[in-house]
Amino acid sequence: MRLSSIFSSDTLLERPRITRAGALALGLCLMVRILVAFNKDRLATLPADTAHYLYMGNEARYRVAEQRSPKILVLGTSRLAALNAGAFAGMLGWEPGEVGNYSMIGNTFWRSRLFLRRNPEAWSEARVVWLDLVPYQLYVCPTFTEADDVFLAMSTWRERGSVRDPGKRWLALADGFYPAWSGRHTVDAWSVGVQQLFLSEPERYHSFHEAVQDRHLRFRGLGPPLRPVAGWESVRGYVPDPVMSRVEANALAELISGLPANCTLLLTWLPVRSDFAEMLDKDPRARDGYRHFKENILRMARPRALVVWFEDQASLGFADEDFTDPVHFTETGMAKLCQSLAPLIAGVCEEPAPLLSRVK
Amino acid sequence: MLFNSFVFVFFLAIVLPVYYRLSHAWQNRFLVVASYVFYGWWDWRFLSLLAVSTAVDYVAAQAIEATRSVARKRLWLFSSLVANLGILGFFKYFNFFVDSFSRVLVSLGLNPNPPVLSIVLPVGISFYTFQTMAYTIDVYRGQQHATRNLVNFALYVSYFPQLVAGPIERASRLLTQIERPRRVGQDQIASAAQLILWGYVKKVAIADGLASYVDIAFQKPMELGAGALWIGLYAFAIQIYCDFSGYSDIARGVSRLMGVELMENFRQPYVSANITEFWRRWHISLSTWLRDYLYISLGGNRKGPMAQYQNLIVTMLLGGLWHGANWTFVAWGGLHGLYLALHKLITRGRKISETPPPNTLRSWSVQIVKMLVTFHLVCVTWVLFRSPNMETAYLYLGGLISPLFPFFERTTTPEFIGAFWTLLFYGAFAIMLDLGCWLGNHETCTPPRMRWWVRGAAYATGLLILSFVRAPSGEAFIYFQF
Structure with missing residues (x-):
């Protein structure tokens, strides 16, 4: 018995060989996989899961917009999703299309970077790119990014290699070679994808945009109102343990270094309801996460970003009634926020890239 | 460890090459260790239960065989049954019986304050408990020799491909195969790969693909129209069949790779022309167990x-209870018992055989x-089986036939339109597969002999489905909870 081969075995009578039927099956699968790889862009509007749907829905909204190079590009989280871009543009005395709000639920630095990588004209003429800040954006958070479906489908090799968790990193790298995970979709999604396969790119995005509007039910449950703040556990999705995500940190660095000339990156820590603010101050775990986040943002953003930190919201005129839950604004709250920031943003547009951080 | 996880793929990639390198005695020792790792991966604390169950029946069977006294044989058998059913009863039924008893007391106007324990149900406990009990009963009946080899017996109890479901x-x-050296040839490897592939298609694509719609339908049946409820019900019928038979196929395929043949558990149950035939085709290992150790007893x-x-009704009631500590399962078993009794009543004196495919248009119509x-x-x-409680079951059954809802009302939501297409796609696939096997050979239900390129295309379809289609969410096997 030769030790070098498992096939020299008393149990295994012969070396397993592939049958003709098996070879045909593998060959066919390989062919189809290659065909799909060559049509990757056509299948981009065929999302794998709800988070992927949300990202593509947002991108489709941008692709079908008339004004695709706004002066102010808002890439916020769900907290800024309610900002009325047209009204804000009016407040600044501009045309409605000059402010574009492409905020989405669970947005992170990496997703903003992805949006701009896939749609470079979105910030080509922008004077301000505005992101709001939430600690999960910089940390390894179970809810978003690191090796989720959007990431697996659309990240670069460098990004895949910088995933923190070794298991997820291998999954991301393996999926880059053979998209066994991100290339799989539900039957329902395939039925939509096959219908879109022969459309031109603008038609495909239009069709997807309409489909997303029709299927808004799919998004139910992803952005539920935050429960009343009751200790760190209730907000851990927002302020997780401070474990830095290299993917997110790199994405923020790239956002800053890739800024077009005369464009300022505006990072804002927005006001929160008093119970949330109190928790950030008193709960040791939340306080650590928050401080760590603030220090890192201020350090990383220094070169070309303007950081505005609304720390004392009461003095700025925000009350608990301005929130629908601990972090999301009511219409009045959003109007107050826009009024507070409009002069600053108008100023930045006049005189770009002020190299300072500001705490209000 | 789930069959549909990457961990299992790695586990198998390590176990098989090592297994093939070892001699027969070491293979069995190695498989015991591998099986304990497989089971302990879920929760290592419950390995002790597996060990206790093994030890109890090993000792009891030896003692039964060693003594000539019928009374002592009975005593040992009784001890084994008490130990096995005691473990099963405590982990699976304690809270159920306490809760049911306290409800009775409440209905009598009393105010009991019963103890409710936070008990985790060990995965697969019902399966390996029944398997070890069958061994001891067989030894008691003189139908099986008690093995003296503890390793072989431990492997019989814990053999990982069939341990949890x-x-x-x-x-x-099984024990006979464990005791003999095993051989694996090219044909077995090819057929094992075929079984594993179909098993994964059934589980990962079909069953998991339908799971989310079933969950929605059974969560709030009162909010859905009859159309959505029927879609949910058909989806569950296909989901549970593909989930469980998929698991059995993977188990048989993996076991075949090691040269051990496991029994067939499903033989195209939905082509059955009557309920007796259904139970000869559905979960065969359980139905024959209930027949041999309960119904006949x-x-x-x-x-x-x-x-x-x-006897039929009692057997099926207990068979229902075996599935879970809930009155819905008891009602499910009872209803099947009633069906079987009625069918026996109608067909008294006639032999019920498995139906061959018809050969005329008229007989086809009758058969369909x-x-x-x-x-x-x-x-x-x-x-009844799927509902979380009897109230939901009543609502669901009522909703299926309720005239209050127009058929399509609350059915044309995106979820249920998606469910309809998914059901049509998978339903057609599963039905074609089963009908093909039934038409190929109605007794063995093996697929008809096909040309190599037809088989190649069929395998490619399976692989492509696995490679490109995903379920809305990954699911554990339904029968793990039993």
Whole structure:
């Protein structure tokens, strides 16, 4: 018995060989996989899961917009999703299309970077790119990014290699070679994808945009109102343990270094309801996460970003009634926020890239 | 460790090459260790239960065989049954019985304050408990020799391909194979790969693909129209079949790679023309276990028709309870018992054999009607099986026939339109597969012999489905909870 081969075995009578039927099956699968790889862009509007749907829905909204190079590009989280871009543009005395709000639920630095990588004209003429800040954006958070479906489908090799968790990193790298995970979709999604396969790119995005509007039910449950703040556990999705995500940190660095000339990156820590603010101050775990986040943002953003930190919201005129839950604004709250920031943003547009951080 | 996880793929990639390198005795020792790792991956604390169950039946069987006294044999058998059923009863039924008892007291106007324990149900406990009990009973009946080799017996109890969801094997089949050296040839590897592939298609694509719609339908049936409820019910009928038979196929395929043949657990149950035939095709290892160790022990058909009907109902009631500590399962079993008794009553004196495919248009029509009736009778019982409680089951059954809802109202939501297409796609796939096997050979239900390129195309379809289609969410096997 030769030790070098498992096939020299008393149990295994012969070396397993592939049958003709098996070879045909593998060959066919390989062919189809290659065909799909060559049509990757056509299948981009065929999302794998709800988070992927949300990202593509947002991108489709941008692709079908008339004004695709706004002066102010808002890439916020769900907290800024309610900002009325047209009204804000009016407040600044501009045309409605000059402010574009492409905020989405669970947005992170990496997703903003992805949006701009896939749609470079979105910030080509922008004077301000505005992101709001939430600690999960910089940390390894179970809810978003690191090796989720959007990431697996659309990240670069460098990004895949910088995933923190070794298991997820291998999954991301393996999926880059053979998209066994991100290339799989539900039957329902395939039925939509096959219908879109022969459309031109603008038609495909239009069709997807309409489909997303029709299927808004799919998004139910992803952005539920935050429960009343009751200790760190209730907000851990927002302020997780401070474990830095290299993917997110790199994405923020790239956002800053890739800024077009005369464009300022505006990072804002927005006001929160008093119970949330109190928790950030008193709960040791939340306080650590928050401080760590603030220090890192201020350090990383220094070169070309303007950081505005609304720390004392009461003095700025925000009350608990301005929130629908601990972090999301009511219409009045959003109007107050826009009024507070409009002069600053108008100023930045006049005189770009002020190299300072500001705490209000 | 789930069959549909990457961990299992790695586990198998390590186990198989090592297994092939070892001699027979070491193979068995190695498989015991591998099986304990497989089970302990879920929760290592429950390995002790597996060990206790093994030790109890090993000792009891030896003692039964060693003694000539019938009374002592009975005592040892009784001890084994008490130990096994005691463990099963405590982990699976303690809270159920306490809760049911306290409800009775409340209905009598009393105010009990019963203890409720936070007990985790060990995965697969019902399966390996029944398997070890079958061994001891067989030794008691003189149908099986007690093995003296503890390693072999430990492997019989813990053999990982069938440990957590069956098939529930008999010692006469599995232990015999464990005791002999095993051989694996090219044909076995090819057929094992085929079984594993179909098993994964059934589980990962079909069952998991339908799971989310089933969950929605059974969560709030009162909010859905009859159309959505029927889609949910058909989806569950296909989901549970593909989930469980998919698991059994993977188990048989993996076991075949090691040269061990496990029994067939499903033989195209939905082509059954009557309920008796259904139970000969559905979860065969459990139905034959119930027949051999419960129904026959109760007297079977030896004491006249009335006793037979009664035995059928009692057997199925307990079979229902085996599935879970909930009155819905008891009702599910009871209804099947009632069906079986009624079918026996109708067909008294006639031999019920498995139906061959018809050969005329008329017999085809009759056959299809019978199949549809049987399928729908089974579907009605699935409502009880899937519902979290009796209230939901009543609402669901009411909703299926309720005239208050127009058929399509609250059905044309995106979820249920998606469910309809998914069901049509997978339903057609599963039905074609089963009908093909049934038409190929109605007794063995093996696929008809096909040309190599047709087989190649079929395998490619399976691989492509696995490679490109995903379920809305990954699911554990339904039968793990039992």
